[in-house]
Amino acid sequence: MEPNDNVVGSKSPTAVAINSASKAGEWIKSRLGTIKQLDTKLSPQDLVTDVDKGAELMIRKLILTHFPDHDILGEEGVPPGAAASEAALAKASTSEYLWIIDPVDGTTNFVHGFPFFCVSIALAYRGEVVVGVIYDPIRDELFVAEKGKGAYxxxxxxxxxxxxxxxxxxxxxxxxxxxxxxxxxNMKGINALALETRSIRAGGSAALHLAYVAAGRLSGYYEVGLNAWDVAAGALLVKESGGTVTDTAGNPYHLGVRHLVATNGKIHNELLQSLAAAEATGI
Known part of the structure; x- marks a missing residue:
């Protein structure tokens, strides 16, 4: 069965991803400045709110309404830390259809009212991402990619x-x-790249960074210590827009990659070489 053939009620996975991201994004935007509960996870800098949890619940319900037999890996359902993330992904890796959700990528921005955050939803079929949707509710920008069909x-x-x-x-x-x-x-890499690039930016949302690479607004993105839900949708966007996504050693991207380089492809090798020289690969 091809991934887009598994349709319930004539809804394609892409349509469900778009609908889920859009509805969750609008709700998140409506909650800006009204946070009732603020907690921390990995560190005092790793924030989570009642909005993250509510948005993930909303997305889960919307997906399972159409695809009740599919599995879901969501950020808010996984304990903090690299080991827990890797264990959750390993458990989910046997799924035929796995939805990978980050309900609010850029929670710290959201908490502080800095308007750079998004909803990220991906669908993996037998371990390979086939649908990626990123929605920025502040700019009302919806990025969509389907494997082999381009990105928009x-x-x-x-x-x-x-x-x-x-x-x-x-x-x-x-x-x-x-x-x-x-x-x-990351600071090792940042120190090196600050001297070797025209400029660097740190927006605070991995998913939006990847969407911006796909859209040609950035030429590349580098970070050590990411999770599958940060990257899955955006990686497909970059690849379907003609770019290159690997780990920091240049190995092909897969769902388990935590140390990421995504570029337009043209600067990829030069960027990898700079990170290696700075001993900033994390590998």
Whole structure:
């Protein structure tokens, strides 16, 4: 069975992903500035709110209404930390159809009212991502990708940038909440890249960074210490827009990759070489 053939009530997986992301995103936007409960997970910098939990519940219900036999891996259903994330993914990896959800990617931004966060929903078929949807409710931008069918924002095809050299590129980086391993490792990379690129940006949402690489707004994105739900939808967007996604050692992307490099493809090898020279791969 092909992934898009498993349809209930004439709803395709892509349509369900779009509907779920849109509805959750609008609800999240309506809750901006009204947080009732703020907790921490991995560290005092790793935040979670009642909105994250409510949005994930909403998305789960919408998906399971159409695909009750599918499995779901959502950020809020997994304990914090790399080991728990890897264990949850390993358990879910046997699923034929696995939805991978980040209800609010950029929770810290959301908490502080900084308007750079999104809903990220991906569907993997036998371990390979076949649908990716990212919705930014503040800008009302909906990024959609289907394996082999390209990627789009508002129905217009997305294409990666034409920058051919790292020195002419604007890259996104991340300040990871894991302050024991990931953040110090990222800082090594950031220190190197700040001198080798036109400029670097840290928006605080891995999924939106990837969507922006896909749309040609950034030429690349690097971060150590990510999770499957941060990356799955965005990685497909980048690939379907003509870009390249690997781990920091240059190995092909798969759902278990935690140390990520995503680029327009043209600067990929140069970026990998810079990270290796800075001993900033995390591998």
């Amino acid at each position: 924002v508002h129905g217009n095809p997305t294409l990666v940038s034409e920058d051919a050299e790292l020195s002419n590129s604007v890259l996104a980086v991340g300040f990871n909440p894991d302050r024991e391993f990931a953040l110090p490792m």
